[in-house]
Amino acid sequence: MTLRTYADVPWNAPFYTSCGFVETERRTAFLRRLIDVEESLGISQHGRRLQMTAAVESPASREDELGEARSTL
Numbered sequence: 866m867t868l869r870t871y872a873d874v875p876w877n878a879p880f881y882t883s884c885g886f887v888e889t890e891r892r893t894a895f896l897r898r899l900i901d902v903e904e905s906l907g908i909s910q911h912g913r914r915l916q917m918t919a920a921v922e923s924p925a926s927r928e929d930e931l932g933e934a935r936s937t938l
Contacts, residue, residue, distance in 0.1 A: 867918045869914055869916050873913060881917050885919045887918060890916070
């Protein structure tokens with residue numbers, strides 16, 4: 866999962882870091898265009914922006930874990 870947020874607002878990047886997100890580079894054309902849109906809207910005037918990404922567990926693997934946990938009860 867990828868998001869864009871303000872780097873220095875305590876409830877933004879620091880919060881997302883505590884949830885497992887890490888700062889990543891904008892490698893796709895879509896994400897580079899997103900920055901162009903942010904710049905055209907003047908969003909960066911309110912502070913430095915960054916992109917953060919976290920791995921998302923597939924629902925199937927989570928269901929497997931729950932099934933194993935239930936079978937031990």
